[in-house]
Amino acid sequence: MKNLLRLPPLSSTRPTNLTVFPVISTFFATSATAVTEPEPPVDKEDFPSSPIIQEKDLLRKSFKFQSGLHVLDLIDAGSLEPTAAIYTQLLKKCTQLKRLNEGRLVHAHFLTSRFKDDLFFHNSIINLYSKCGSLEDARNAFDEMRVKDMVTWTALITGYSQNDRPKEALTLFPRMLRLGLKPNGFTFASLLKACGAATPGDESCEQIHAACIKYGCQSDVYVGSSLLDMYARHGKMDEACLVFDRLDSKNEVSWNALIAGYARKENGEIALKQFWEMQRSGFEATHFTYSSVFSACASIGALEQGKWVHAHMIKSGQKLTAFVGNTLLDMYAKSGSIKDARKVFERLDKRDIVSWNSMLTGCAQHGHGKETVCLFEEMRRLGVQPNHITFLCVLTACSHGGLVSEGRHYFELMKKYKLEPEVEHFVTIVDLLGRAGLLDQALEFINDMPIQPTAAVWGALLGACRMHKNAELGKFAAERVFELDPHDAGPHVLLYNIYASAGRWDDAAKVRRMMKESGVKKEPACSWVEIENLVHMFVANDDSHPQIKEIHRMWEKIDGKIKEAGYVPDTNHVLLYVDDQEREAKLQYHSEKVALAFALLNMPPGATIRIMKNIRMCGDCHSAIKHVSKVMGREIVVRDTNRFHHFSGGSCSCGDYW
DNA sequence: ATAGGGTTAG
Known part of the structure; x- marks a missing residue:
């Protein structure tokens, strides 16, 4: 799909593959505001004895001291004349404070009042239960309503969408249309979110997009950012971009959705580019922006740019919350600066489980096995409940650090925390x-x-x-x-x-x-290195870099020096080449060596060289870089898929155990 | 009365 605006209107061209919304095209004649369904075949006498009522007194007792219930007492005592608005207000408060049981009580009380058919109140009830995560209650309330309007349906769709039940949200939509109810921007915002979360096959991005256009909702900012987010979550960044470009009015949320989309797609460079573009367009970065951008920097190991963004955040006066702090910490750890990661960790006011896990992961990936174990013990002392990921971090640290008995011990310890080991732990x-x-x-x-x-x-x-x-x-x-x-x-x-x-x-x-x-x-091996805010990427045996001749000359020079110092090429690490001489030739151009030669050419003397690699380092490169660190007197940090290697003075932090 | 965007592992 190249041009989003050229989607056919569904009423004129009926798509043949309507699976999710089979009746979408047949409902434009009516514009009903509320629909009364036939009375359900339920004995009315059942209602007053429903569980809600029976629990009333019990619940009442436990909430006696709570503010909202005082109002109900006043009504009971006859000293307050109830109105529908009072009940709705009470319910709103319960929803805000997520007080489910108190809300139930208001619900029950309301049903005994003379307003018991008030549509606004019933809609709020659905919202209350949804926001409290009690979808079954929301559904029951919904099913018991005989008069429903578009808001009723939207509230339930939103409930499912926000509680990570996208399939159910999506199936409600055609049913709503069938009743002649006209969806609005609220409806679509939730539907699109559901569609973005649905597994491919369950969703139908194009159809729901077409429906947005059909109902004239495509210019709504909320709908717009949900729409682009939906495409982004399905990996369709071209479409997401098109939606973004065509938004009548952009705001922080639309920018954030776009940046997050690129960050998730492992397209860190574009995410960063869009971040600066966002600044240029005069939008303030929010917590959402920063966390996406830091994780983008983390994925490509862009330490210098990450520092810039960090400075930018400090300048803008943003407080360091756990959510942003965690991504910042992870950015420093994954870009090779474990010390800065630790600083962020120490500075966090509130640490959640993700903060701990990220710090543990950082330590583990940098090969600090014992430190990881200490940190974990500190976490336990403080009474922080570990989760599956925590144990995975700790076990990985033990594995990389050669701490066999500790590893066994912590594996057993999972039981104590009532955590069942998953296959990853095995x-x-x-x-x-x-x-x-x-x-x-x-x-x-x-x-x-x-x-x-x-x-x-x-x-x-x-x-x-x-x-x-x-x-x-x-x-x-x-x-x-x-x-x-x-x-x-x-x-x-x-x-x-x-x-x-x-x-x-x-x-x-x-x-x-x-x-x-x-x-x-x-997978083609590649390495990249960040120099002066630019990320240079090298693929093995690729000659396209403008400085490639200099780079190769540089490596030959280095190669000579390290051989004098005792480096012996290990040709076992080359796939498929037959004769030994050729094997060695290929070995010279492993991408991390090219990246290293390039960095040595272009970085100031003494600066630490940080190289990133998309697969595990080979043994020959590992040995060569150890020698380089000694001969050239350089600190070299290599991040591969598993962990970090800090080379210095002829040895590596992994102790050749990786 | 109903709406959209962010983190940790392998």
């Missing part, structure tokens, strides 16, 4: 045992798992076999992975490397052939 334990060389124990652990092992579980064992050069077990693990997930290139490469380093080139070639036959493709 993966981490296999990784923990495997890394430590306890391959038999790892296998035994897998065999004893109470749940079905997934490809990731066997993959962890395979990785360990690669590390400890165990070809037989590696082959076995790889076969299990191939059965469960035949399309992942990673395990193929691992097995290839296992055979290659054992000198079993025939077997290696077989793996290679297998990959070719099944069409499994290795």
